[in-house]
Amino acid sequence: MEIEIIDFQKHGDDRGGLVSLELNNNIPFDIKRVYYIFDTLSDVTRGRHAHKRLRQLTVAVKGSCRFLLDDGNNKLEIVLNCASQGLYIGPGVWREMSDFSDDCVLLVLADDIYDEADYIRDYQQFLDAVNDQQLDG
Numbered sequence: 001m002e003i004e005i006i007d008f009q010k011h012g013d014d015r016g017g018l019v020s021l022e023l024n025n026n027i028p029f030d031i032k033r034v035y036y037i038f039d040t041l042s043d044v045t046r047g048r049h050a051h052k053r054l055r056q057l058t059v060a061v062k063g064s065c066r067f068l069l070d071d072g073n074n075k076l077e078i079v080l081n082c083a084s085q086g087l088y089i090g091p092g093v094w095r096e097m098s099d100f101s102d103d104c105v106l107l108v109l110a111d112d113i114y115d116e117a118d119y120i121r122d123y124q125q126f127l128d129a130v131n132d133q134q135l136d137g
């Protein structure tokens, strides 16, 4: 499965925390888009899609949430709850996010602008694409 947990260097001191996300240092792609997810209700599941080509890195800059990751053959659960830890998700990985804490802010960096044509939002279509080896990952 094309995923990786990346531990960022903390530059914080006794005044507070600081993490820097920098191309060619700790971000493994050219960043073309940044978005953030916040105020998600705790009983909501988000995501429920895979991307054909998009690469993303997500950080729970505040609070926590659970990721279910699935490459069509294997499934994995990861809880993001640390502002100095990123989760890289490559193409061809189905993701579902749940168990958002009330204060959760999920920052997402992406290597391309928003393009609905890059999404696979139907799980059976995702499995078919994996079996037909249509996905980049």
Ligand code: TYD
Binding pocket: 033, 035, 037, 045, 046, 047, 048, 114
């Ligand atoms: P959606 O993909 O459903 O969010 P999630 O994966 O968190 O469940 O996106 C919600 C809406 O926002 C949908 O109408 C598409 C739109 N959107 C953008 O316009 N730009 C973006 O960069 C993203 C990620 C979503």
